[in-house]
Amino acid sequence: MSKKRVTAKEIARELGISVMTVSRALNNRPNVDAETRSRVQEAARRLGYVPNRIAKSLVLQRTHIIGVVVPEITHSFFPEAIRGIEEVASHAGYHLILTHSSEDADREEEVLHLLESQRVDGILISKAQTVKENRTYRQLVERKVPLVFFDRCVPGIGADCVGVDDEVGAKRITEHLIVVHGYRRIAHLCGPQHVSIGKARLDGFKKALQENQWPFDEELIVEAGFHEAGGYRAMKTLLQLPPERQPRAVVAVNDPAAFGAMKAIQEAQLSIPEDIAIVGFSDDLRAELMRVPLTTVRQPAYEVGRKAAERLIEAIEGSSGQIMEIVLATEQIIRRSCGCNP
Amino acid sequence: MSKKRVTAKEIARELGISVMTVSRALNNRPNVDAETRSRVQEAARRLGYVPNRIAKSLVLQRTHIIGVVVPEITHSFFPEAIRGIEEVASHAGYHLILTHSSEDADREEEVLHLLESQRVDGILISKAQTVKENRTYRQLVERKVPLVFFDRCVPGIGADCVGVDDEVGAKRITEHLIVVHGYRRIAHLCGPQHVSIGKARLDGFKKALQENQWPFDEELIVEAGFHEAGGYRAMKTLLQLPPERQPRAVVAVNDPAAFGAMKAIQEAQLSIPEDIAIVGFSDDLRAELMRVPLTTVRQPAYEVGRKAAERLIEAIEGSSGQIMEIVLATEQIIRRSCGCNP
DNA sequence: TTGTATGCGTTATCAT
DNA sequence: ATGATAACGCATACAA
Numbered sequence: 001m002s003k004k005r006v007t008a009k010e011i012a013r014e015l016g017i018s019v020m021t022v023s024r025a026l027n028n029r030p031n032v033d034a035e036t037r038s039r040v041q042e043a044a045r046r047l048g049y050v051p052n053r054i055a056k057s058l059v060l061q062r063t064h065i066i067g068v069v070v071p072e073i074t075h076s077f078f079p080e081a082i083r084g085i086e087e088v089a090s091h092a093g094y095h096l097i098l099t100h101s102s103e104d105a106d107r108e109e110e111v112l113h114l115l116e117s118q119r120v121d122g123i124l125i126s127k128a129q130t131v132k133e134n135r136t137y138r139q140l141v142e143r144k145v146p147l148v149f150f151d152r153c154v155p156g157i158g159a160d161c162v163g164v165d166d167e168v169g170a171k172r173i174t175e176h177l178i179v180v181h182g183y184r185r186i187a188h189l190c191g192p193q194h195v196s197i198g199k200a201r202l203d204g205f206k207k208a209l210q211e212n213q214w215p216f217d218e219e220l221i222v223e224a225g226f227h228e229a230g231g232y233r234a235m236k237t238l239l240q241l242p243p244e245r246q247p248r249a250v251v252a253v254n255d256p257a258a259f260g261a262m263k264a265i266q267e268a269q270l271s272i273p274e275d276i277a278i279v280g281f282s283d284d285l286r287a288e289l290m291r292v293p294l295t296t297v298r299q300p301a302y303e304v305g306r307k308a309a310e311r312l313i314e315a316i317e318g319s320s321g322q323i324m325e326i327v328l329a330t331e332q333i334i335r336r337s338c339g340c341n342p
Numbered sequence: 343m344s345k346k347r348v349t350a351k352e353i354a355r356e357l358g359i360s361v362m363t364v365s366r367a368l369n370n371r372p373n374v375d376a377e378t379r380s381r382v383q384e385a386a387r388r389l390g391y392v393p394n395r396i397a398k399s400l401v402l403q404r405t406h407i408i409g410v411v412v413p414e415i416t417h418s419f420f421p422e423a424i425r426g427i428e429e430v431a432s433h434a435g436y437h438l439i440l441t442h443s444s445e446d447a448d449r450e451e452e453v454l455h456l457l458e459s460q461r462v463d464g465i466l467i468s469k470a471q472t473v474k475e476n477r478t479y480r481q482l483v484e485r486k487v488p489l490v491f492f493d494r495c496v497p498g499i500g501a502d503c504v505g506v507d508d509e510v511g512a513k514r515i516t517e518h519l520i521v522v523h524g525y526r527r528i529a530h531l532c533g534p535q536h537v538s539i540g541k542a543r544l545d546g547f548k549k550a551l552q553e554n555q556w557p558f559d560e561e562l563i564v565e566a567g568f569h570e571a572g573g574y575r576a577m578k579t580l581l582q583l584p585p586e587r588q589p590r591a592v593v594a595v596n597d598p599a600a601f602g603a604m605k606a607i608q609e610a611q612l613s614i615p616e617d618i619a620i621v622g623f624s625d626d627l628r629a630e631l632m633r634v635p636l637t638t639v640r641q642p643a644y645e646v647g648r649k650a651a652e653r654l655i656e657a658i659e660g661s662s663g664q665i666m667e668i669v670l671a672t673e674q675i676i677r678r679s680c681g682c683n684p
Numbered sequence: 685t686t687g688t689a690t691g692c693g694t695t696a697t698c699a700t
Numbered sequence: 701a702t703g704a705t706a707a708c709g710c711a712t713a714c715a716a
Contacts, residue, residue: 005485007692007693007694008693008694009693009694017702017703018702018703018704019693019694019695019703020695020696020702020703020704021701021702021703023694023695024695024701024702027695031701031702032701032702033701033702036701036702048481048484048485050455050458050459050485051459051693051694052400052459052461052692052693052694053456053459053460053461053694054396054399054400054405054460054461054692054693054694055400055692055693055694055695055708056693056694056695057396057694057708058394058396058397058400058692058693058694058695058707058708058709058710059693059694059695059696059707059708060694060695060708061708063396073415073421073424073425074421074422074425079415079416079421080416082415083415083416086442095441095453095456096439096440096441097438097439097440098438098439098440098441099437099438099440100428111437113392114395114437116392117392117393117394117395118395118396119394119395119396139390142390143347143390143392285627285628286627286628286631289628289631289632290631349708349709349710350709350710351709351710359686359687360686360687360688361687361709361710361711362686362687362688362710362711362712363685363686363687365710365711366685366686366711369711373685373686374685374686375685375686378685378686393709393710394708394709394710396708396709396710397692397708397709397710397711398709398710398711399692399710400691400692400693400694400708400709400710401691401692401709401710401711401712402692402710402711403692
């Protein structure tokens with residue numbers, strides 16, 4: 001039925017030569033007669049030959065493919081990071097298999113298995129939210145699959161990691177609320193504590209309070225997850241506190257959570273920043289477009305992608321050696337939601 | 343150095359049986375002794391066996407992988423569409439290799455070759471903006487690579503296509519400006535005319551004017567491309583016309599172009615919609631957050647992805663037959679930039 | 685139920 | 701410069 005794909009063997013038969021000569025000619029290897037080479041190339045074009053990378057990978061034990069696992073494609077941070085990854089990868093002759101876990105642990109395990117069985121040369125991963133244990137990552141490391149985490153890291157299992165300085169970023173933005181504005185009761189809508197960035201941002205938040213001898217109140221820490229809906233719910237919870245215990249300012253774990261919280265605040269007929277100030281983290285596309293533009297912390301997503309890919313390729317090509325954790329600096333984007341620029 | 347990966351052969355040796363029995367046991371084939379099977383499975387787990395899909399694909403001539411080519415990951419339409427694709431694909435037992443062309447013809451050709459040489463079972467593609475000729479697509483079709491276009495289609499080359507009804511969508515939104523608001527001079531910031539959606543939307547725009555016997559003026563059609571910068575430039579051009587020839591309303595080819603145009607309008611100290619009304623196309627995340635919320639046309643991105651994937655899988659699995667073009671309906675999202683909801 | 689031979693498409697190796 | 705053979709890891713077809 002569907003005519004079979006043309007292989008090197010066909011070309012060889014057509015030209016009355018051996019497959020090896022065809023292979024050599026097509027891969028620009030030395031020791032091929034110039035004329036033979038051009039006859040082979042002509043025939044390959046004429047017959048519509050497309051080399052079979054599968055067979056090639058099988059014998060060479062290399063695919064030149066990097067597997068990438070992201071938890072969410074719609075998350076604005078990730079498309080940026082992916083561009084950085086791709087830039088570096090394609091420059092070094094690698095291609096990408098992009099997969100996503102939808103923030104789901106089972107799905108993540110599934111795609112990791114796929115990538116491993118597909119024999120990708122290495123894996124770049126940003127951990128899904130619901131992953132509670134590191135068995136799968138450990139197995140990969142044991143089997144010597146080059147593995148680099150980015151953004152959401154997993155320390156202590158022998159894999160490299162490239163992230164941003166979440167703790168410092170969270171600490172500084174909190175200090176902005178303390179030092180510049182002097183808000184006393186500050187709440188934190190935090191992320192899941194088993195995800196590195198969730199924990200780091202909470203830590204930064206706490207440190208800011210401590211170092212400034214600022215009042216700390218456990219009831220002002222509410223888990224919100226990374227999405228808008230969670231931020232909305234968490235803020236609602238805070239707004240149910242008696243008036244004198246409500247927060248004067250809020251540090252959200254990321255921008256989507258902040259958006260949800262802003263909605264809750266506005267629904268309560270309160271105004272931002274007069275009644276409650278709020279800051280986010282990540283500088284989402286929408287942050288500056290909000291009715292009250294959101295003060296936030298910008299992460300160098302593109303750079304994170306680049307660095308992670310560079311690290312992975314070093315690991316793949318053997319020039320790595322030392323396990324390392326790379327931390328990139330963040331930048332404060334001051335807008336109006338914190339009380340500045342009235 | 344790095345211990346070699348464990349293969350079926352190792353398991354066979356370990357257990358003193360043949361590779362075939364191992365293969366059968368692991369793939370849940372019949373004709374394997376229950377006890378043998380469990381011994382094999384235990385050994386596989388113990389040794390950390392991960393089947394080599396590369397070898398498998400080589401012999402089965404099937405990869406169960408679908409290649410996807412998008413022009414832009416950051417384009418909000420595409421992440422949505424990709425989710426639809428993935429949903430259907432993973433449900434049918436396929437995985438995705440995601441690639442992107444960055445709207446560049448050369449890069450697109452490169453990734454198509456990669457996907458073909460990787461022997462993906464089929465390809466889903468949304469054409470890059472700069473592609474001027476269809477040779478590569480034609481070759482794929484000739485070589486019987488199952489191919490389905492989505493969103494940006496290429497008709498007449500024997501490939502399926504799933505898109506939205508761009509022409510009708512553009513016509514209706516233009517008619518909204520004509521019939522509801524009665525704006526006389528209406529401009530169109532158009533897309534590249536060699537890209538299906540660029541042409542279709544311009545056609546819809548023209549039809550709306552024609553059928554309503556509305557004045558048509560060639561100088562009010564300006565090419566803007568699909569990005570914000572192009573929309574900004576195109577609008578600047580229009581604003582340099584003498585006042586009496588300037589447009590009263592603008593139909594932008596998509597939302598990013600509309601955002602750019604809005605910026606140009608506001609920089610000219612004009613107000614939206616009082617001086618110039620504007621509408622977009624795609625319902626970008628940011629559309630409703632703009633200072634003046636943007637009236638636009640929503641495309642069912644998720645559904646487009648789903649349908650395209652369904653079509654492709656039918657083609658791969660042979661139940662296809664007829665080439666077809668599937669067109670999904672759009673929905674008008676009326677906000678304030680057109681002059682409604684004051 | 686289990687094993688053997690063979691082939692998928694390519695490249696490395698050793699010959700010629 | 702070119703060719704023959706084996707190998708990569710697995711599955712199909714057939715034999716035992």
